[in-house]
Every structure is written in C-alpha cells, then in structure tokens.
Amino acid sequence: MQQANRVKSHLYHVKSFLQRFALILLVILAFGLMLLGKADNVIVSVGQKVLTVVMVPVLEVLSVPVNAVKSYAGDVQELAALKEYNQKLIAQNQEMLEYKKQAKLLKSENEKLAKLLNYKKPPKAKSVSARVVADPGGAFAQSILVLAGREDGVSKGDVVMAKDGLAGRIAYAGEKASQVLLISDVNSRIPVFIEPHGYRAVLIGDNTPKPQITALPEKAEVAVGDKVVTSGDAGVFPAEIEIGVIESKKDGIIKVKPLVNRDRLDIVNIIDFGLKGILENIKCE
Amino acid sequence: MNALYELAKKVFYLTAPFLLVVFLELVGALPIHMPAFSSVAPPLALIPVYYWAVHAPWRFGMFQAFFSGLLLDILFMLPLGINALIFTLLYYFLNRLRRFIAGKPFYVSWLGFALFGTVALMAEWFLVSLSSRQFIGFAGVLISDVFMIVVYPLIALLCYGLIRLSPEEDYE
Known part of the structure; x- marks a missing residue:
C-alpha cells in the first residue's frame, strides 16, 4: 500500500514537472530537431521511414474514394469527347506511320556511323512506373510520395518523369514507397540549357508552381517561349530532358512554366539512367 | 459488456481530438488533382x-x-x-489568451483564428525560408491563409460535434 502511494507520488511529481517545463522542453526539442535535422541524416531518415512505412498504407486506404471520384469524372469527360478523340487518333496514326519509316532509315544510318566511329553506347536506362499516393499540398511542400521503392529497383537520385517532361528526382527510396523532390521545391537545383542558343543556367525552385532561372551568363539574351532542357552537368540528370518554357521576364526574375502539371500527376515514370553524379557518395538508407 | 463500452467511450474521449488532427493532416496530403490547388492548399490541421x-x-x-x-x-x-515548434507556441499562447475567445460568440472565435492562423503561417513561411536560405513564394501562403480562414467554420463544426459526442461531464 505504502509502495503504491510512493509510486503515485512519484508519478504526480513527474507530471507536474513536465507540465511546468513542457513549453521550454518542447521548444528546445523542436529547435534541436531543426538543427540536428540539418546536420544529421539519421534523424531525417527516421522521419522518412515513418512516412514510407507507417503512413503510406493509411494514405493508400484514404485515397481510394478520391481516386474513385476522379476516375468517374474522367470517364464522363472521355465519353463526351469520344468522337473527337477518335478523329485525332486516326490523324496521329497516319503521322506516326510516316515517322516510323523515317526512324527506321535513321536507325540503320546511325548504327552504321556508330560502327565506323567505334562508339560506346551508354548503359540502358531502367524504368519503373508508379502511382502518386500523396501530394502534400500547400505553399511549403513541393514533394510527392510514390508507390515504388527499393523493392522495385528505385534508388536515391533516380529521375522522375511524367508524360510531358521532367517532374523531379527521388530524394528518399523506402522499401515500398519513395519520396520525390519536385523541380519546384525550394531545395531543387538543376543545371539547364536554354534553347535555341544553348545558354547554360541553373533552374531553382522557390516553392511556387513556376521555378526560376539563375546563374545565366551576363550577356545572355533569353526570350519568352524559349525551351528549357537539362544540360547534363553534375551528372544527376542526363542531357536534353525537357523541363518547360520561359514564361516571363520581370525585374531580372526569369520564370519557367514546367511542362509537367503537378495537379495532374497521377502516374510517374522513375528512370535509372545509371547517373548518380554528386549524389554517389551520399549513403542511401 | 458495459465495462467494455465504458472503456471504448473513454478511449474515444481521450484520443478523438488528436486523431481528428492526424486525419486532417492525412487528408491534406492526398492527391486531389484540382487545377492550381496543390500550391495553395490550406493546412487544415x-x-x-x-x-x-x-x-x-x-x-x-x-x-x-x-x-x-x-x-x-x-x-x-x-x-x-x-510545425512542431509553431503548433507548440500557438497552443501555449492560445491557452494563455483563451479567456478572451472561449464562451464568446462564434465570430470572435473565427476572428481569433484569422489572426492566430495568419501569424502561424507567416512564422512557417519565415522558418521554411530561413531553413532553405531563400525566400519562398509569398503569394501562395496568402491564398492558402484565405482558404484556411474560409473553411474554419466547417472544421470548427466538426470539432464541436466531437465534443458533443463525448461530453467531458462523463469523466469528471
């Protein structure tokens, strides 16, 4: 009886101590996490593991009704435009057949020239398709979670493409799911070429849907509508992947409209081009 | 059977508010596919x-x-x-100032949220910018803030309903 009272008294003291110093304790803990999270990869990877292991199954369940509604809405829209689609497809098919003939000729010519030059081909890219299971919206988050992980051959640094162009790269590969850093994220830096002149620059995200161009040569003149593609510098992305077009130039700020529409990201293609660039030395969890 | 029901009621009483916050956080992370919504989605939690x-x-x-x-x-x-820091500080200050808001007409609570919610978002904008050593887009934060203030009555109604479902008198 006495022991039970002693335990109760201890618990009461611990509780009142915690209540009194809760604010200081939690504020220190939060600042500690912020500082350590910057320096220590272990803490961040624990968070990422919680996200991919614990939350992904819950998100999968919750996304069922959302996907169902989206699917029905899509079906209705498609039905309404069926005739128009059909005509477009017939025209496209004709065009493709012409391209196929030209491609065959070019392929055989290319093979002959490669043989003459003794050209060594780069490794074949491996790709995996994955569904987007979480898209944390808001002004502060520009990353998505996809349902493919190390089990499917995905690894940190892999390139993530949507059907229109570059979407981002794998920031963390979990067992079954992976985190994608979108090109619009504030931490994204991509070396690019601006075509048609081929100026080198860097595309940086600012957490808005339209990333900015920086580090452009002083005398470079770019115009609205110029195409932005990866340059392949730093060896993270291969060259010539389409990103977007220059949308505006105002007060020295050049904004790029990505070809990929984040709101329509549903299925993405994760491609391992065999390039790990500067990420090669960073240990992947 | 009655004891089990009482236990379930108590567990619900103790965990429902936290679970509602978690639920809204998860809902906020779902891909909604609404045009231009992703960058301005309000932080419902x-x-x-x-x-x-x-x-x-x-x-x-x-x-x-x-x-x-x-x-x-x-x-x-x-x-x-x-967000851990922002939620903790927000909770602390609100807890200190709650006598000016609690028990008053609904619009006072709404105005209070408009003020504190805006301050919380500005703080988050500042901390995220500081963390990335670059100012992030501000317009999206403002639109997100407006959305958040507009949906406040709906979520507040949900919270009120949750309180009515398991009144605290049962556990006094």
Whole structure:
C-alpha cells in the first residue's frame, strides 16, 4: 500500500514537472530537431521511414474514394469527347506511320556511323512506373510520395518523369514507397540549357508552381517561349530532358512554366539512367 | 459488456481530438488533382489545434500539439521541427489568451483564428525560408491563409460535434 502511494507520488511529481517545463522542453526539442535535422541524416531518415512505412498504407486506404471520384469524372469527360478523340487518333496514326519509316532509315544510318566511329553506347536506362499516393499540398511542400521503392529497383537520385517532361528526382527510396523532390521545391537545383542558343543556367525552385532561372551568363539574351532542357552537368540528370518554357521576364526574375502539371500527376515514370553524379557518395538508407 | 463500452467511450474521449488532427493532416496530403490547388492548399490541421487550445484544452495538451506538428513535418516532408515548434507556441499562447475567445460568440472565435492562423503561417513561411536560405513564394501562403480562414467554420463544426459526442461531464 505504502509502495503504491510512493509510486503515485512519484508519478504526480513527474507530471507536474513536465507540465511546468513542457513549453521550454518542447521548444528546445523542436529547435534541436531543426538543427540536428540539418546536420544529421539519421534523424531525417527516421522521419522518412515513418512516412514510407507507417503512413503510406493509411494514405493508400484514404485515397481510394478520391481516386474513385476522379476516375468517374474522367470517364464522363472521355465519353463526351469520344468522337473527337477518335478523329485525332486516326490523324496521329497516319503521322506516326510516316515517322516510323523515317526512324527506321535513321536507325540503320546511325548504327552504321556508330560502327565506323567505334562508339560506346551508354548503359540502358531502367524504368519503373508508379502511382502518386500523396501530394502534400500547400505553399511549403513541393514533394510527392510514390508507390515504388527499393523493392522495385528505385534508388536515391533516380529521375522522375511524367508524360510531358521532367517532374523531379527521388530524394528518399523506402522499401515500398519513395519520396520525390519536385523541380519546384525550394531545395531543387538543376543545371539547364536554354534553347535555341544553348545558354547554360541553373533552374531553382522557390516553392511556387513556376521555378526560376539563375546563374545565366551576363550577356545572355533569353526570350519568352524559349525551351528549357537539362544540360547534363553534375551528372544527376542526363542531357536534353525537357523541363518547360520561359514564361516571363520581370525585374531580372526569369520564370519557367514546367511542362509537367503537378495537379495532374497521377502516374510517374522513375528512370535509372545509371547517373548518380554528386549524389554517389551520399549513403542511401 | 458495459465495462467494455465504458472503456471504448473513454478511449474515444481521450484520443478523438488528436486523431481528428492526424486525419486532417492525412487528408491534406492526398492527391486531389484540382487545377492550381496543390500550391495553395490550406493546412487544415491548424484549425483543430486552434479549436482545442481555445475551447477544450483539457482534451488536447501541449504535447499532443507538438506531436501533431512533428507528424505534419514528416508527412509534408518539411524540415523536422518547424510545425512542431509553431503548433507548440500557438497552443501555449492560445491557452494563455483563451479567456478572451472561449464562451464568446462564434465570430470572435473565427476572428481569433484569422489572426492566430495568419501569424502561424507567416512564422512557417519565415522558418521554411530561413531553413532553405531563400525566400519562398509569398503569394501562395496568402491564398492558402484565405482558404484556411474560409473553411474554419466547417472544421470548427466538426470539432464541436466531437465534443458533443463525448461530453467531458462523463469523466469528471
């Protein structure tokens, strides 16, 4: 009886101590996490593991009704435009057949020239398709979670493409799911070429849907509508992947409209081009 | 059987406010596919944290506010600790000032949320910018803030309903 009272008294003291110093304790803990999270990869990877292991199954369940509604809405829209689609497809098919003939000729010519030059081909890219299971919206988050992980051959640094162009790269590969850093994220830096002149620059995200161009040569003149593609510098992305077009130039700020529409990201293609660039030395969890 | 029902009721009483916050955080992370919505989606979880801090702090403590924020950081892949700090400080100040808001007409609570919610978002904008050493887009934060203030009555109604479902008198 006495022991039970002693335990109760201890618990009461611990509780009142915690209540009194809760604010200081939690504020220190939060600042500690912020500082350590910057320096220590272990803490961040624990968070990422919680996200991919614990939350992904819950998100999968919750996304069922959302996907169902989206699917029905899509079906209705498609039905309404069926005739128009059909005509477009017939025209496209004709065009493709012409391209196929030209491609065959070019392929055989290319093979002959490669043989003459003794050209060594780069490794074949491996790709995996994955569904987007979480898209944390808001002004502060520009990353998505996809349902493919190390089990499917995905690894940190892999390139993530949507059907229109570059979407981002794998920031963390979990067992079954992976985190994608979108090109619009504030931490994204991509070396690019601006075509048609081929100026080198860097595309940086600012957490808005339209990333900015920086580090452009002083005398470079770019115009609205110029195409932005990866340059392949730093060896993270291969060259010539389409990103977007220059949308505006105002007060020295050049904004790029990505070809990929984040709101329509549903299925993405994760491609391992065999390039790990500067990420090669960073240990992947 | 009656004891089991009572236990279930008590567990619901103790966990429902926190679970509502977690649920709204998860809903906020779902891909909605609405044009131009992703970059301005409101942080819904801030609403119940405000509501519990002002109207029922005995059901949702500072530690729960901290862990809700931490979970949001993990889920939204933000630098760890940012939302944990904001939710904790928001809870603390609201708890101190709740006598000016609790028990008053609904519009006072709404105005209070407009003020504190805006301050919380500005703080988050500042901390995220500081963490990335670059100012992030501000317009999206403002639109997100407006959305959040507009949906406040809906979530507040949900919180109110939750309180009515398991009144605290049962556990006094």
